[in-house]
Amino acid sequence: MKFLDLCKVYVRSGSGGNGCISFRREKFVEFGGPDGGDGGKGGDVWAEAVDGLNTLIDFRYQQHWFAQNGQGGMGRNRTGKDGDDIVLRVPVGTEILDEDEETVIADMTELGQRVLLARGGNGGWGNLQFKTSTNQGPRRANSGQEGIERTLWLRLKLIADVGLVGLPNAGKSTFLAATSNARPKIADYPFTTLHPNLGVVGVDDAEFVVADIPGLIEGAHEGRGLGDLFLGHIERCAVLLHLVDGTSGTLIEDWQTILDELAAYGAGLDEKPRVTVLNKIDALDDEEREFLKDELEAAGAKDVMLMSGATREGVTEVLRALRPHVNARRRAERIEAQEDEGPWQP
Ligand SMILES: Nc1nc2c(ncn2[C@@H]2O[C@H](COP(=O)(O)OP(=O)(O)OP(=O)(O)O)[C@@H](O)[C@H]2O)c(=O)[nH]1
Ligand SMILES: [Mg+2]
Numbered sequence: 001m002k003f004l005d006l007c008k009v010y011v012r013s014g015s016g017g018n019g020c021i022s023f024r025r026e027k028f029v030e031f032g033g034p035d036g037g038d039g040g041k042g043g044d045v046w047a048e049a050v051d052g053l054n055t056l057i058d059f060r061y062q063q064h065w066f067a068q069n070g071q072g073g074m075g076r077n078r079t080g081k082d083g084d085d086i087v088l089r090v091p092v093g094t095e096i097l098d099e100d101e102e103t104v105i106a107d108m109t110e111l112g113q114r115v116l117l118a119r120g121g122n123g124g125w126g127n128l129q130f131k132t133s134t135n136q137g138p139r140r141a142n143s144g145q146e147g148i149e150r151t152l153w154l155r156l157k158l159i160a161d162v163g164l165v166g167l168p169n170a171g172k173s174t175f176l177a178a179t180s181n182a183r184p185k186i187a188d189y190p191f192t193t194l195h196p197n198l199g200v201v202g203v204d205d206a207e208f209v210v211a212d213i214p215g216l217i218e219g220a221h222e223g224r225g226l227g228d229l230f231l232g233h234i235e236r237c238a239v240l241l242h243l244v245d246g247t248s249g250t251l252i253e254d255w256q257t258i259l260d261e262l263a264a265y266g267a268g269l270d271e272k273p274r275v276t277v278l279n280k281i282d283a284l285d286d287e288e289r290e291f292l293k294d295e296l297e298a299a300g301a302k303d304v305m306l307m308s309g310a311t312r313e314g315v316t317e318v319l320r321a322l323r324p325h326v327n328a329r330r331r332a333e334r335i336e337a338q339e340d341e342g343p344w345q346p
Contacts, residue, residue: 005156007059011118014042014067014083016144019124022075023137034131035077039123039144043067043083047115049108053091054207055200056156067118070144073126083120090154097153105152117152121145158198160211161326163234165262166243167254171279173197175243175309176212179319203319208326211237231265238329239273239322243309246280246292252299273325276301277318282308 017039024032045067065088071080090096096106096115106115124142131138164172180199197212211234234240240262244255255276263270278296281289289306296304305321307314 005056005158007056007154008063009059009088009152009154010064010149011045011086011088011152012064012066012149013045013118013120013147014069015147016040016042016121016123017070017072017080017083018143019126019129019141020073020075020080021127021139021141024076031137033136034127034138035075036126036128036141037073037075037078037080038126038129039073039142040070040080040082041123042070042120042144042147043085044116044120045086045088045118047088047090047094047096047106047108047117049092049094049111049113050089051092051111053089054161054209055091055158056094056154057200058089059154067120067147069147070120070123072144073123073141077126077128079126080123082123085120087114088117088154091156093156095155097155099151099153101153118148118150121147158209159236160198160234161208161238161329162201162210162322163237163240164210164212164243165234165240165258166279167245167248167257170243170245170254171309172212172243175241175279175307175315176201176210178309178312179315180210201319203316203323206323206326208322210241231262231267231269235267235269237272239275239325240269241318241322242274242276243279243307244277244296246278246289247283251278251292251295255296255299255301275305275318275321275325276303277305277307277314279307279309281306281313282311 019039020036022034022036024035026032045065065086067086068083070083073080090108092108092111094108095104096108096117097104105117108115122145124144127138127141130140164176166172176197176199179201199210199212201208201210213231213234242255242258244251248254259270276296278289278293284292293304293306305314305318307318309315
């Protein structure tokens with residue numbers, strides 16, 4: 001099972017400007033020669049792999065990408081202006097597919113990689129270009145070449161930055177719904193298979209992908225419940241967000257169950273950076289909050305944070321605590337990618 005972000009885009013390169021038919025007009029010259037300029041070239045459509053993007057979400061908002069048309073030629077042998085190019089800025093790792101959704105046109109694996117998706121049309125010749133020794137006054141010019149229209153698919157394998165873990169009912173889905181409101185939930189999109197929910201969460205100027213998997217129960221690693229089916233999805237997360245339900249009455253057991261399942265699953269899940277959160281604090285008074293936090297920390301949980309996904313209290317602080325882990329992983333991946341390419345060169 002893969003998380004795929006898939007977006008359809010319509011691109012169109014600019015048409016070339018038309019050539020111009022014009023004749024010189026000068027005082028005392030009755031028949032001026034041809035002076036119609038050429039049309040400008042239409043703009044190209046490019047794709048470029050850029051840094052700092054993690055999803056294709058921008059293409060949900062803008063599906064049409066049209067480059068500018070070239071300007072028509074003008075008299076006095078003036079060439080029309082070329083149309084501006086347009087560039088689709090895509091995250092590294094994006095594949096560009098043809099309309100059939102099968103043919104891969106480009107695989108944007110490298111930062112800064114640029115691919116021409118649709119070439120702008122050439123400008124038409126003005127009548128000056130048609131002047132010959134036998135035809136001194138051609139009344140002929142070319143029209144500009146049409147732009148090219150294409151329907152394309154952008155496809156990106158999403159990697160969740162943050163994995164949500166906790167018992168069923170710990171409030172994982174509520175948290176995801178509360179935090180990914182600012183941006184649309186990826187789960188609303190036509191992913192092929194998506195049992196776990198993915199959400200794009202924004203905090204300050206950062207954006208990351210959070211995976212909400214079904215709750216884990218004791219024995220999940222042996223296939224009990226739904227949990228272990230989905231643990232695979234959080235293997236590559238930068239950090240786990242462990243939610244513990246503050247109203248459960250069995251706080252420490254709940255907390256310990258998840259740790260045991262993570263350890264039993266293997267794949268280093270229990271060694272991953274983890275942020276532990278006492279959730280549902282809206283249902284607790286100040287004294288209870290402190291008491292339960294102390295209890296968790298006494299049991300071995302580190303730096304327990306307080307939060308209510310329902311009222312959003314403490315949510316921003318939790319997101320900010322996740323951010324350095326996400327950044328660290330991304331930095332590490334960039335370094336890895338550079339090492340693959342050989343020594344870094346300024
Ligand atoms: N009081 C309170 N209730 C909450 C909070 N967050 C979630 N709940 C409630 O807890 C119940 C479970 O919430 P979910 O978000 O579905 O929990 P989950 O962890 O996604 O559960 P599973 O998908 O079964 O693993 C729901 O009835 C929520 O309304 C919270 O911050 N405060
Ligand atoms: Mg849920």
